[in-house]
Each structure stands twice: as structure tokens, then as C-alpha cells.
Amino acid sequence: MRNSLTCPKCQGRKFYEVGECTVPAHDSINREEPLTVAAAYLPTGQRGLFGAQEHGRFVGQLQSFTCATCGYTEFYVGQLDALAYMAQQQVSTVRFIDASAGSTGAFR
Numbered sequence: 514m515r516n517s518l519t520c521p522k523c524q525g526r527k528f529y530e531v532g533e534c535t536v537p538a539h540d541s542i543n544r545e546e547p548l549t550v551a552a553a554y555l556p557t558g559q560r561g562l563f564g565a566q567e568h569g570r571f572v573g574q575l576q577s578f579t580c581a582t583c584g585y586t587e588f589y590v591g592q593l594d595a596l597a598y599m600a601q602q603q604v605s606t607v608r609f610i611d612a613s614a615g616s617t618g619a620f621r
């Protein structure tokens with residue numbers, strides 16, 4: 514739908530695009546938190562003060578594309594590199610599956 518600019522359900526051609534989906538923070542009325550498919554706090558590969566391994570927040574934040582006529586919605590993740598890193602670091606909720614030709618299937 515995002516590429517064709519035509520809704521597959523109603524053939525509508527008007528949309529709402531949200532570049533970074535969020536939810537209200539549970540502890541504040543004026544702050545939002547990212548709506549994600551996965552998030553993890555992982556080593557960044559950088560060394561900080563005194564040589565300690567630095568860690569950072571990795572998120573796969575949702576983007577949405579909604580038909581303005583019927584509400585049909587597609588979701589996308591903008592940070593595919595973050596998902597790849599989470600799969601490589603064996604974050605339990607993220608699994609890479611390669612079903613392309615010549616692949617043996619699931620990969621961890």
C-alpha cells in the first residue's frame with residue numbers, strides 16, 4: 514500500500530503516514546515512548562571511561578501507513594540494522610529467518 518499508494522481493501526488513495534509511532538508514557542502526561550517491535554540494551558562495541566564496554570538502547574520503532582478511508586494499516590520498522598544487531602546478539606524476542614532461494618531457513 515505504501516508503495517502502490519492504493520489501499521488493497523477499499524482502493525482508497527488517501528493516507529495518514531506516521532514516521533515514528535509512539536505511546537503515552539505511563540509516568541508522564543507530556544512525554545511519549547517509542548512503540549517498538551523489539552528493544553534491547555546491548556553493547557555498542559565502543560569503550561567508555563576506564564575502558565568499560567559501553568551499552569546503548571537498540572529499538573525497532575514502528576512506522577505506520579493508514580488508509581484514510583477504511584483505516585487499514587500497514588506497519589514497518591525503520592531501524593532494520595537494529596533488528597539485525599539484536600538477532601546477532603541473540604535477543605530472545607528477535608529471530609532472523611532467511612527463506613530466500615538457496616537458504617537453509619532459520620538462522621540464529
Ligand SMILES: [Zn+2]
Nearest residue numbers: 520523580583
Ligand atoms: Zn482503505
